[in-house]
Amino acid sequence: MNRLRGTPITGRAVVVWLAALVLTLSTASVARAQSPDAAAAWAAANDLYEEGSFAQAAQAYRQLASQGYRDAAIFYNLGNAYYKQGETGLAVLNYLRAQRLAPRDADVENNLRMARERTVDVTAEGDGSGPAGVLSAYWPTVDELSVGVLILWNLTALSLAAWLLIRARPGRRAALYAAAAAGVLLLLAAASLGGRLFLDDSADDAVVVADKVEVRSGPGDGYVTEFELHAGAEARLIEERGSWARVALPNGDLQGWAPAAAVERVSLPRLRD
């Protein structure tokens, strides 16, 4: 900072800047509020699970999720509770939700694989082994990418400001290189964030949660049953019309209408800030 002689930015200003950045990151990434009661409810749900009361445990986990506690571990535990009850479809659904929140969690990946092994239907890429599944599973989350973009933007701006303010030629050159490097990374991170946002917004992944569902040629019982799906089958949700949902298998070859209650979307409705 000694080289910033005669500039409006001093060492103290940079410290303030970094402090503001850390404060922003910490406050932006955390909850509106922290609740010890919710943690206690979670512990109680775990106790129910340990006792073998899987149905009650699942209800408790569900309640936490509906209150806005979107923690990957809650959906993971909920998937476990369903798995233990033999509810393969709901187990797959909640493991997928957990995976969206924690894409690289090995436990989630393992249990999802085991739940998928219980499913009846073989659908192309429906087991998450396809490119889209792998991308979705290992791509950083929106929050991770957002933080990355913020940090890289600060680095880029800081480097550019230094380049503007520093008079010494070597310092100016170093600042320019730093700005270029951070700028390239910023572009990559921003592109990834945009892609992730697009993927999440257009995500229409769904899971069959009923034991068996007849997929018909139209939204009604009078239409021809074109094929059947079983619990845990992963499909795309194309359209919802009344109590019917139009689904398609991942490869797109088969599609039709199923009762909306029999399939559930993987993505969760957003909460208000």
Next chain:
Amino acid sequence: MNVSGRVGRTAAAAVLLVCLSALSGVAFAQSPHIRSEVDKTELTTDEVLTLTVTVAGQTGSAQDHVLPVIENVNIVGRGSWMSVTTVNNRSTFERAHEYRLRPTVDGPLTIGAVKVVIDGKTYETDPITVEVHPGVGRPAAGGLSAALNVEVSTELAGQDFYVESAVDNLSPRLGEQVTYIFRFYSAADVLTRGRPEYDGPDLTGFWTREYPDQQRYTATAAGRRYVVDEIRAALFPTIVGPRTIEPADLTVLGTFFQPTTTLRTLPVHLDVQPLPPGAPADFSGAVGRFSISARTDGDDVAANDPIVLTVTLSGEGNIDILPDPVWPDMPGWRVVDTSPPTTDSRIESGRLVGTRVYRRTLVPSEAGDFTIPPVSFTYFDPATNLYDRTSSDPIPLTVTEGRAWASAQSSSSGTERDTVQRLAADIRHIKPSPDSLRVTGVPIVERGLYWAAIALPGAVLAAAAAWRWRIGPFGSSRRSRSGQAHGRARNALESARAAGTDPYAAAGNALAAYVGDRLNQPASGLTHEALIVLLRSQGIEPDLLRRVEVCLAASEHGRFAPVSAGPASAEALIEETEALVSELESRLE
């Protein structure tokens, strides 16, 4: 049509081959030389004997040669070659005729004198006798149709194309080799286009190994000469009972004169016999004839050091899927590594033969003299219709004292190390609850605070850019210098007044510096006259110019004649300079 017959064992005895070479009326100028020889004097009925008849002489001589009748032999191949040598305008030749003979019975085999007729004169070689021993008991193979003693199909009666399929054994034992033969007869005088497309039969119920090469030979039927293409496969029945090998198809591409034709064989019906009862307890399904050997990679080994035991099974049968031999119990030895067996198999004389090698890494736990017991292998031999057992020789080994710590460790634990095996699979357990739980709402990117954090560095960057614009290089240094001229002059005058330094010098320097900065001229080289000219060029009115001249003159006078100038005059000069700077500033805007 579909089942091959047998050629009489004496069929080959009727073989009489006459080969004519180029004719010439020129007689030998010197006596020709003929000889016949064989490549071995002893062989088995599974082997082939090569008879070579060599005729050498002067070129241009006529020659015929006659092979004698040879009993109990099949001629399975023939060939000839010739070389010509010219010395001093005289050419001589050497022609060799080679016959590959497969004996069909054991005992002495006599090949009579070969006669060669050269220019009407007959020459003879000496008879040859070789000893034939029994082979493995199989019909001799390897000689195309002679291999399976098949005859040309009786159904073949002058057609342009004909196909047939056959097997060499219609009632094989379970696991015994059966050779499947597909033959395509193509009349030699009929043109074909491209390679015919072969669509083989479904061989479900058999383990299959195709022969590496397709055979081609000629045959004559109904007075017509045919080119015969043979495709063979070794089959090993895996299911007992009646089996049918479905027809095979062959598509012959058409020509301008002939349409595309698809030919189909008849199905082949077999009845696979079960293995006879009374199999030994250690019999695990191997059918054929095998031998076993074992060796180690050393005669001695240190305790707790590894040694590799290599067991080799070799012989005839379905070597690719042979079961493991019976491994002997070896107390005090640990098996630390068992590699999958390696197999080397091939078709030899029409039978699938080869070796299968097993390797085990053993570790002795104690020192002493040991013997690796024989490794045995039990199989069913279809040739003798009996179960048989082959065993390797025991291998004596000396185990020396090894690493004490390893031995101690092994004995103290009392257990053998082994790969951990998963006994059952279950999902991973639930995750614990945290001390407190946070409600996570919308993503970070949708929060106002996040965008404020994004805007902050943007604002700072904009401020830095603006500042840089003001001082250059984006902006003009002239502009910044000019902008700060007034302030600097006032600061200099104020400093002079406060510090009590030479007020006359300060006044003159401040005024000159102001004009230099304001008009972007170097103050160091700026004389009073030049300064006045500069100001005049800027349109400063003469009264003000006059005041500037007076001020500058007073400054010089005060600096060099300070006695005549009192403090009141110095203060008045500084005030006048400040006033002049202000007035010039307003005029130069």
